[in-house]
Amino acid sequence: MPSPGYRREMPQRYRMEAAKCKACGEVSFPPRIVCSGCGTREFETIRLSEYGKIITYTIIRVAPAQFSTQVPYSVAVVESDNGARLTTQVVDCKPEDLAIGKRVKFVFRKLYAEGHTGIICYGYKAVRA
Numbered sequence: 657m658p659s660p661g662y663r664r665e666m667p668q669r670y671r672m673e674a675a676k677c678k679a680c681g682e683v684s685f686p687p688r689i690v691c692s693g694c695g696t697r698e699f700e701t702i703r704l705s706e707y708g709k710i711i712t713y714t715i716i717r718v719a720p721a722q723f724s725t726q727v728p729y730s731v732a733v734v735e736s737d738n739g740a741r742l743t744t745q746v747v748d749c750k751p752e753d754l755a756i757g758k759r760v761k762f763v764f765r766k767l768y769a770e771g772h773t774g775i776i777c778y779g780y781k782a783v784r785a
């Protein structure tokens with residue numbers, strides 16, 4: 657079965673819901689319970705921007721089992737235009753096409769199939785904008 661964390665966050669992931677802290681304005685995706693910026697627990701729900709930019713990235717050449725058929729692939733920390741930072745795969749481009757500061761667009765894709773059950777988990781990935 658999908659991990660408890662994945663299932664808990666699934667509604668937000670599917671709807672691209674992010675949380676904006678009512679006190680300091682920090683945006684988190686998936687939404688958190690407690691703001692990592694100021695510790696407040698009050699948020700407004702906003703939609704994650706469709707676009708963002710690469711803050712940093714790395715190329716994965718040795719991957720966990722469920723991603724082993726995809727190597728090499730890129731994983732980046734992307735900052736959405738409304739300030740949420742998330743770690744995501746960057747797909748549909750060669751690793752050498754990536755650079756810090758490049759614009760990306762979030763797309764909804766299959767992430768991986770869960771072990772022997774074959775349950776497919778979906779979520780967001782990034783493509784070059």
Ligand SMILES: [Zn+2]
Nearest residue numbers: 677680691694
């Ligand atoms: Zn805050």
